Amino acid sequence: MPPQRTRERALRHRLAELRGPETQPKALDARALAALAANPGCGRRAILDGAGVDKAALARALGAPSAFGQSQFALVRGNAFEAKVKADGGTELLRLAHERLDRSAEPPTGAHVPDLSAVGPAGRAARTALALREATASPGTWTLLDHPMLALDVAGSVAHLEPDAVIVHPDGSWTVVEIKSFPMLDGAADPAKVGAATRQAAVYVLALEEVAARLDPAPRVRHRILLVCPKDFSNLPTASAVDVRKQRAVTARQLARLTRVEDIADALPEGICFSPELPAEQLTAAVEAVPATYAPECLSTCELAFHCRDRSRASGAVTPLGRPVRAELGGLTTVEDVLAAARGEAGDPDDPAVAALRRAAALRAEALRTAAPEVAPCP
Structure with missing residues (x-):
């Protein structure tokens, strides 16, 4: 062997x-990989x-x-909205993709929706790769892959990922589709939720690029994903094209650094x-x-x-205070070390973190002395 x-x-x-x-x-999913990265x-x-x-x-x-994790109500609502978006062979989804991403292409009058069923995640990933290859080899039509399976090597192990959808455009390029149940109000959604969805989509883009790299010639994986959400307070779908190049670069760099x-x-x-x-x-x-x-x-x-x-709290570590504070403290890794350095009992005076702590402690003591009220002596 x-x-x-x-x-x-x-x-x-x-x-x-x-x-x-x-x-x-x-199984690892894209959300877990984004958090790991x-x-x-x-x-x-x-x-x-x-x-x-x-x-x-x-x-x-x-x-x-x-x-x-998500509540049961949120899961049910999300599944119902996704089914609505993909109804009638993905007609509405492809209309949104044409409107937001590819106006120069012929409007979709229908789409090829290949069967991606297979045995096990590895079998589904192979079937997805074959469907992508066949769709790319037949330009001029729109192809919708509903819940494809993608494989991504992560720190020596294979993660199987399942995006909501992947669209193959008439020019042979590929786009990741993220369908979320949070609303898009007046064309804008919650930035925190959009950020999380974007980081998740960046993982799918990386996995798609691995599939594309095995084809000759390699098709283009678009770095603008289609984010589909309910419009305002209705259940009608609307979409936005979101550029994930920054998130993709950060995620690729962080995954490469994983032990x-x-x-x-x-x-x-x-x-x-x-x-x-x-x-x-x-x-x-x-x-x-x-x-x-x-x-x-x-x-x-x-x-x-x-x-x-x-x-972390039990050990007195400074990490619960946040990454910015941890970075500013340098080699001072515990709260006790920080307090000792501020009191002048430990630490190198030439260390910028120690010097800043002692200066802050002196300013605090001076402020407390100035603000202390004078107490009249008892008669």
């Missing part, structure tokens, strides 16, 4: 051990996601559950397992064996955020 195949088989076996016996892996230094999230560990179940077993999963797994002690069925003490020790990089932003993107925050 070739060495590469041997290493891949050994890695799969190791990840299965970490996940737990007879535990099915939890936003915090590339977190080895804990990298190994848990790479091994397919259910982090929500793990957080509950650790006693720190999080209310992470490879096998490197993290090799550094772990033998016998480590993250199965939620284990006793809490054993599970806590296993999780703590992998270093984490906590930041307040994790609260909205990671199921283990509450556990990591509690541990």
Whole structure:
């Protein structure tokens, strides 16, 4: 057997051990990859996601559950809106794509919607790649791929991603479609929600580029995605073309910086397992064996955020104060170190962070002395 195949088989076996016996892996999605790319230094999230560990179940077993994810109402509403957008063979969706992205092309009078069903994620990814190849080889028509499956290599493991849709234009170029249930009021939507959708779409663009790179000639993957949302307070779809070049570049750079999963797994002690069925003490020790990089932003993107925050606070780390504060403090990694430096009890006076802390402490003491009211002596 070739060495590469041997290493891949050994890695799969190791990840299965970490996940737990007879535990099915939890598939990575674009939302998880976008969050992982936003915090590339977190080895804990990298190994848990790479091994397919259910982090929500793990957080509950650790006693720190999080209310992470969409409500049932939001899921039902989103599915109903997506079905409306794609009704009648995607007629309305293609009309929006022509209007917002490709006015120079012939208006779509119909679309080819290939069957993408296959066995397993790998089979669906292969079927999607074939459908994209066939659509690109037949220019002049619009093709709509409904929930295609894309494969993306992430830190040595393959993630299978499922965008809402991909459109093949008459000129053979490809566009990612994101369908969201949050409203677009007067042509604008919530910037935070649009930002999250854009980062997620950037992951799909990267995966599509990997598919395109295997074709000769390689088709163009458009860097303007189609974001479809309800118009105002109705259920009528409207759309906006969103440029994701910046998010794509950032995501590609961050994913490239991720520590490879096998490197993290090799550094772990033998016998480590993250199965939620284990006793809490054993599970806590296993999780703590992998270093984490906590930041307040994790609260909205990671199921283990509450556990990591509690541990950071218990150790007196400065990370719960946020990345900007952490960056300003340099080598001062704990609150006790910061207070000692401010009091002049520790730290190098030539360190800019230490000098700034001592200056701030002196200004505070001076302000408190000035503001202190004079108390008249008792008669």
